[in-house]
Amino acid sequence: MPRFAANLSMLYPELDFLDRFEAAAKDGFAAVEYLFPYAYEARELASRLAANGLKQVLFNGPPGDWERGERGLACLPGREAEFRDGILKAIDYAAALDCPRIHVMAGLVPEGVERETVQPTYLENLRWAAVEAAKAGRDVLIEPINTRDIPRFFLNRQDHAHELVEAVGALNVQVQMDLYHCQIVEGDVAMKIRKYLPTGRVGHFQIAGVPDRNEPDIGELNHPYLFEVIDEVSAQCGWQGWVGCEYRPRRGAVADGTSAGLGWLRGLPRAARG
Ligand SMILES: O=C(O)C(=O)[C@H](O)CO
Numbered sequence: 001m002p003r004f005a006a007n008l009s010m011l012y013p014e015l016d017f018l019d020r021f022e023a024a025a026k027d028g029f030a031a032v033e034y035l036f037p038y039a040y041e042a043r044e045l046a047s048r049l050a051a052n053g054l055k056q057v058l059f060n061g062p063p064g065d066w067e068r069g070e071r072g073l074a075c076l077p078g079r080e081a082e083f084r085d086g087i088l089k090a091i092d093y094a095a096a097l098d099c100p101r102i103h104v105m106a107g108l109v110p111e112g113v114e115r116e117t118v119q120p121t122y123l124e125n126l127r128w129a130a131v132e133a134a135k136a137g138r139d140v141l142i143e144p145i146n147t148r149d150i151p152r153f154f155l156n157r158q159d160h161a162h163e164l165v166e167a168v169g170a171l172n173v174q175v176q177m178d179l180y181h182c183q184i185v186e187g188d189v190a191m192k193i194r195k196y197l198p199t200g201r202v203g204h205f206q207i208a209g210v211p212d213r214n215e216p217d218i219g220e221l222n223h224p225y226l227f228e229v230i231d232e233v234s235a236q237c238g239w240q241g242w243v244g245c246e247y248r249p250r251r252g253a254v255a256d257g258t259s260a261g262l263g264w265l266r267g268l269p270r271a272a273r274g
């Protein structure tokens with residue numbers, strides 16, 4: 001089975017953020033990811049990781065003004081200086097948390113502007129981020145996200161993400177393949193894993209039930225089957241990454257907490273949470 005990381009931005013909403021590390025470790029996770037570390041001192045987060053024997057495997061670069069709806073700066077002409085400051089801050093956090101990868105959110109295509117118009121800005125920003133991240137020994141990830149959840153998000157499809165990774169041409173730029181978004185936008189998920197994982201350009205997976213982003217055993221995707229596909233292809237190509245559990249608990253959230261909804265994980269053959 002693949003190795004699973006708990007997404008602490010979505011799992012354990014019943015707990016304060018800093019208490020979610022311990023909860024994830026108690027549920028058997030060996031790794032965590034979350035959206036943003038910036039509201040906390042890096043040393044506080046590092047001590048929570050260490051105290052609970054957890055690895056940090058992913059977080060996002062600063063997204064711009066999240067409360068006002070911004071979802072990344074990479075494709076926004078005129079925001080390059082802010083983008084660069086954010087990437088440098090993320091790289092500092094990644095060093096302090098010993099986190100190998102940073103997700104750089106693409107941002108929203110401005111109203112009335114064509115996607116193609118902002119693509120040069122996006123590529124230039126990614127190239128710059130790749131160079132800075134490489135100096136620090138980190139990978140930069142880009143993630144196609146569905147437009148039902150984030151209307152006008154610049155990057156929606158796996159093929160577009162892989163074209164952009166090729167265009168940047170840096171070994172440390174990879175695709176974050178979120179199977180939830182992939183199913184909503186384009187489907188044919190198993191075949192896309194078979195197509196893209198062997199390229200060496202998939203840095204991380206994420207999962208959630210489709211369509212409601214709840215536990216992976218709720219909804220239209222057959223995750224045990226997809227895990228077998230990931231296992232099979234990984235055995236052939238040597239992929240050794242993580243699968244982030246990025247869903248909003250439905251089963252356990254109210255009565256018993258997130259743990260009660262982890263039956264899908266405990267039920268997997270040779271369940272590997274770390
Ligand atoms: O929404 C997702 O799927 C993500 O992974 C992003 O990091 C959230 O903004």
Ligand SMILES: [Mg+2]
Nearest residue numbers: 143178206246
């Ligand atoms: Mg995701």
